[in-house]
Amino acid sequence: MRRLLRKLRSWLPRRPCRIERYGRACIAVDRDYPVHVRAYYRHCAGLFAAAFARQDAAVNVIFGPRPVRFGNALPTLRIDLQPEHTLVRPGGRDSGGAPVGVTPLPDGSGCYLVRLADEAYLRSLDTIVEYSLPNVVNVRSSGHFDELAARTALVAPLLYPPRFDARGSDIAAISLMFDERQPRRRRFLDDVRRASLPLRNVRGVFDAAALRRLYDRTRVLVNVHQTAEHHTFEELRVLPALLRGVVVISEDVPLRERIPYHDAIIWRPYEAIVDTVRDVLARFDEVRATLFGDALAATFAAMERENRANVEAAVRRMLAARG
Numbered sequence: 001m002r003r004l005l006r007k008l009r010s011w012l013p014r015r016p017c018r019i020e021r022y023g024r025a026c027i028a029v030d031r032d033y034p035v036h037v038r039a040y041y042r043h044c045a046g047l048f049a050a051a052f053a054r055q056d057a058a059v060n061v062i063f064g065p066r067p068v069r070f071g072n073a074l075p076t077l078r079i080d081l082q083p084e085h086t087l088v089r090p091g092g093r094d095s096g097g098a099p100v101g102v103t104p105l106p107d108g109s110g111c112y113l114v115r116l117a118d119e120a121y122l123r124s125l126d127t128i129v130e131y132s133l134p135n136v137v138n139v140r141s142s143g144h145f146d147e148l149a150a151r152t153a154l155v156a157p158l159l160y161p162p163r164f165d166a167r168g169s170d171i172a173a174i175s176l177m178f179d180e181r182q183p184r185r186r187r188f189l190d191d192v193r194r195a196s197l198p199l200r201n202v203r204g205v206f207d208a209a210a211l212r213r214l215y216d217r218t219r220v221l222v223n224v225h226q227t228a229e230h231h232t233f234e235e236l237r238v239l240p241a242l243l244r245g246v247v248v249i250s251e252d253v254p255l256r257e258r259i260p261y262h263d264a265i266i267w268r269p270y271e272a273i274v275d276t277v278r279d280v281l282a283r284f285d286e287v288r289a290t291l292f293g294d295a296l297a298a299t300f301a302a303m304e305r306e307n308r309a310n311v312e313a314a315v316r317r318m319l320a321a322r323g
Contacts, residue, residue: 017068022053026074030064036178037083039208040157040236044129047155047307048079051315059319065121075322077126082152084117085232086135087254092229101142103254112231112254114142126321127314128152132232134255153314156303159240160212164292167245173199173220173277176237182226184270191274199277215244219284222277223250224270233259243300247288249276260299264291 017028027049033041045063052061060076062068070076087103088095090113098113105112116139122128130136130152140149177185180201192199199222205211215221221241223234233253242248242264249266251273256262266287268276280287 017062017064017066019068019070020049022049023056024058025049025052025055025061026059026070026072027052027061027063028066028068028070030066033064035206037081037236038206039159039211039240040083040131041081042208043157043159044081044155047311048315051308051311054312055315055319057315057319059322077318077322078124079127079129080121080125081129081131082116082122082135083131083236084115085230086115086132086138087230087232088113088115089229089231093227095229099142099144101138101144103138103141106252106254112138114138114144116145116148119148122148126151126318130154131157132235133258133260134253135232137255137258138232151314151317153310155307155310157236157239158243158300158304158307159208160215160243162243162245162297162300163216164245164297167216169217169219171200171214171218172281173197173222174214174218175199175201175222175224176203176205177201177224177226178203179226184228185224185226188224188270188273192277195274195278197274197277198281211240212244215241215246218246220247220249220277220280222273223248224273225251228270235259238265245288245292247280247284247291249273249280260303261296264296264299266291 016032017030019026019028029045058074060070060074062076062078064080088098089105090110095113095115098115100111101114103112116122128148128151133154136152136154139145180186180189189201202214205214223238225231231254238248238250242261249268251270252267256267266276
């Protein structure tokens, strides 16, 4: 009978949001948040849920864009991610109407735009969760979006506990390019094949546990921008890999000195990445020893503390604003 009931329930339409109690707070979490950022979304939702519970706040919270009916008279707050590139060169895709900021372009010809995808939606949020410190710096320093900047909480994607110990890794090198058809990524993969490098592009792996297993088997991760104009550092891919001891070779980015762990990344221009992969694989143990150690572990610990502090501050601000 129980088996039959479970089967019958499985045929019922599933509610897209799950409402959970954390102390006196009711928090709605989207079960079907976009898969490519779902692991980070769930990580952030957990941090905010714990913070609301510590505040013992009687409030409804929607984490994401979906409409939710709580069936009570409590005030409702809405939180969501800003997962897009804000550092975009003039003329970049989907940047129409974006104002010019103050972050210089690499060639000195001007400054990056400050691109906010779906600005109207971001303005409807009580808190905007941002994964990238360079994005935060680009938005705040521009002076164009002071109200939104004041409601932004930086949460670095520290999805896993750090593990730097040496281990046998049977995958030499990977990239995580979802859309291989983008011209510059296609060109990079073609160059890799011509150079006979043991690098494979991994697609369709988004589950946090599956990604962790992949990183634990991998020596080198290569990060290449999707376009020549969108230049925010892809921390959602890179930082979780670095946490698990993967050597990261990345195309260079603006504001990289603001990234707390920038010294642990091998930065190269696009044209030099293939040769760098070959060199790093040939000297892997030597290179790896220079990147990982107590200093990086201390940096990650400080970032973890900052994540918690930023979330706590955002929760206190939202509750104070609602009285």
